[in-house]
Amino acid sequence: MSGVGARYFEDFKPGDRVESGRLTVSDALITEFGRFYDAQVFHTDPEAAKTTVYGGLIASGLQTIAITFKLFLETGTVAACSLGSPGLDEIRWKTPVRPGDTLHVVAEVLETRPSASKPDRGIVRMLFTTVNQHGDAVMTLIGNQLCRRRPG
Amino acid sequence: MSGVGARYFEDFKPGDRVESGRLTVSDALITEFGRFYDAQVFHTDPEAAKTTVYGGLIASGLQTIAITFKLFLETGTVAACSLGSPGLDEIRWKTPVRPGDTLHVVAEVLETRPSASKPDRGIVRMLFTTVNQHGDAVMTLIGNQLCRRRPG
Numbered sequence: 001m002s003g004v005g006a007r008y009f010e011d012f013k014p015g016d017r018v019e020s021g022r023l024t025v026s027d028a029l030i031t032e033f034g035r036f037y038d039a040q041v042f043h044t045d046p047e048a049a050k051t052t053v054y055g056g057l058i059a060s061g062l063q064t065i066a067i068t069f070k071l072f073l074e075t076g077t078v079a080a081c082s083l084g085s086p087g088l089d090e091i092r093w094k095t096p097v098r099p100g101d102t103l104h105v106v107a108e109v110l111e112t113r114p115s116a117s118k119p120d121r122g123i124v125r126m127l128f129t130t131v132n133q134h135g136d137a138v139m140t141l142i143g144n145q146l147c148r149r150r151p152g
Numbered sequence: 153m154s155g156v157g158a159r160y161f162e163d164f165k166p167g168d169r170v171e172s173g174r175l176t177v178s179d180a181l182i183t184e185f186g187r188f189y190d191a192q193v194f195h196t197d198p199e200a201a202k203t204t205v206y207g208g209l210i211a212s213g214l215q216t217i218a219i220t221f222k223l224f225l226e227t228g229t230v231a232a233c234s235l236g237s238p239g240l241d242e243i244r245w246k247t248p249v250r251p252g253d254t255l256h257v258v259a260e261v262l263e264t265r266p267s268a269s270k271p272d273r274g275i276v277r278m279l280f281t282t283v284n285q286h287g288d289a290v291m292t293l294i295g296n297q298l299c300r301r302r303p304g
Binding site: 082 | 185188189190191192205212213214215217218219221222225234235236237238239240241242243244245
């Protein structure tokens with residue numbers, strides 16, 4: 001699925017992989033999200049975070065999910081076909097995300113399945129691995145993407 | 153678990169429920185999140201969103217996850233015991249969240265399990281249901297919460 005041009009359901013095959021661009025996570029990005037959505041000191045206060053088990057500021061795991069889809073969306077992989085998603089499975093946080101970390105995402109197609117009820121679409125099940133600048137997986141999750149079939 | 157005072161692993165039992173406070177979702181909250189994390193027109197542009205299948209602005213499902221944990225965190229249920237979370241399971245988006253919707257969260261304990269490797273903690277598995285002002289479930293998910301045992 002890593003070619004050019006609009007991709008539809010038929011263009012996704014198990015084993016296909018796409019890699020996103022990079023995002024460097026700043027203190028401000030972490031604390032801005034943390035203060036509203038996940039107000040625990042290790043997400044909101046760089047000084048107080050030093051006294052916690054994490055030894056410093058880390059990104060909310062919920063923010064890591066959001067960054068993962070930002071980076072994937074920006075690849076344009078599902079720009080032509082996306083009809084949204086019924087849900088996500090098996091989100092696993094593996095390594096804390098710290099200020100200065102540079103993240104990218106690798107998405108791999110696990111399975112494709114035509115919709116049983118709607119002939120114009122199918123589901124593409126993908127494993128997303130979010131990786132830091134050291135090559136460590138910081139998070140994995142499985143996404144279920146509703147994709148249009150190629151028109152005509 | 154709906155009593156007062158600090159709660160530890162021992163205080164959670166299957167079937168226990170807690171209900172959060174309410175948050176009303178504004179246009180600005182939806183578009184601010186959407187523009188950075190999930191830049192699709194139905195999350196970013198109230199006018200252009202009218203021409204989409206959703207007929208107007210809707211919140212990113214990723215934002216609904218974040219709002220769900222914000223509301224749950226603000227209940228204080230895991231304030232004393234939280235050691236973070238290894239992950240989430242079975243996130244299912246059921247109904248779009250639109251500007252003006254007022255959301256709350258119901259968390260129900262499904263299962264508690266002492267840690268096999270660390271005697272000071274256990275895992276509390278909870279079903280979260282995010283509900284709008286019409287009583288519709290907009291999202292469900294299963295969270296796995298690492299909780300400290302009661303000290304001493």
